[in-house]
Amino acid sequence: MFSLDGQTALVTGGSQGIGRATALVLARLGADVAVMARSLDKCETVAEEIRQTGRRGLAVKGDISSQVEVKAAVEKVAAELGPIGILVNNAAVTRDGLLLRMKLDDWQSVIDTNLTGVFLLTQQVLPMMTKARRGRIINLTSVVAQSGNIGQVNYISAKSGIIGFTKAVAREYASRNITVNAVSPGFIETPMTAVLNEAARNAMLEQIPLKRPGSDFDVANTVAFLASDEAGYITGQVINVNGGMYM
Numbered sequence: 553m554f555s556l557d558g559q560t561a562l563v564t565g566g567s568q569g570i571g572r573a574t575a576l577v578l579a580r581l582g583a584d585v586a587v588m589a590r591s592l593d594k595c596e597t598v599a600e601e602i603r604q605t606g607r608r609g610l611a612v613k614g615d616i617s618s619q620v621e622v623k624a625a626v627e628k629v630a631a632e633l634g635p636i637g638i639l640v641n642n643a644a645v646t647r648d649g650l651l652l653r654m655k656l657d658d659w660q661s662v663i664d665t666n667l668t669g670v671f672l673l674t675q676q677v678l679p680m681m682t683k684a685r686r687g688r689i690i691n692l693t694s695v696v697a698q699s700g701n702i703g704q705v706n707y708i709s710a711k712s713g714i715i716g717f718t719k720a721v722a723r724e725y726a727s728r729n730i731t732v733n734a735v736s737p738g739f740i741e742t743p744m745t746a747v748l749n750e751a752a753r754n755a756m757l758e759q760i761p762l763k764r765p766g767s768d769f770d771v772a773n774t775v776a777f778l779a780s781d782e783a784g785y786i787t788g789q790v791i792n793v794n795g796g797m798y799m
């Protein structure tokens with residue numbers, strides 16, 4: 553098994569679901585991990601779970617759509633845990649609705665969090681990674697960014713933008729030994745998918761060749777691999793974790 557000893561990681565949206573699972577896997581592999589979300593209480597619970605693995609865990613409250621709050625959060629993590637070498641851009645929101653009925657606020661809030669937040673976090677950590685001449689940036693996109701879906705034009709626009717962002721930054725920073733990849737989950741059992749009714753759930757399962765949803769740790773393990781030295785020759789890629797839902 554690969555090791556992340558000596559690395560400091562920041563996971564956004566780390567208070568639950570895929571973010572929490574990712575933070576725990578990174579810690580078990582030896583990284584000190586900061587988790588960031590809008591709820592400090594939930595982040596603190598995850599930070600304590602990280603400490604129970606023997607690694608340092610830090611809870612950071614912040615809105616990733618705010619440049620001021622992102623800058624403060626990154627500075628706090630660097631001061632308490634050390635320069636960030638692994639960034640997992642996981643935080644996301646949904647404001648679903650058909651295009652003709654979608655309010656501008658619903659469009660903008662999703663773009664601000666799901667896409668602009670990735671830009672702001674990445675921009676803040678890149679100087680540390682450039683100085684260290686080593687960095688791993690993993691951005692969470694979604695299967696629907698590649699397949700499309702009704703009623704999610706804002707979410708899909710943001711998640712598709714992440715794919716383009718990933719490829720552009722991967723090219724810009726490859727010479728600094730910084731890799732940038734995207735992980736694209738399919739139907740994963742998380743609090744976000746728990747609200748689906750039985751009919752919607754069954755319809756999703758029908759689209760999956762493996763005939764089951766994935767777990768948050770299925771995604772977390774993929775993220776952890778991309779954060780490792782063993783994945784050092786992988787950059788600018790979209791790794792699908794979807795049970796064959798999209799090929």
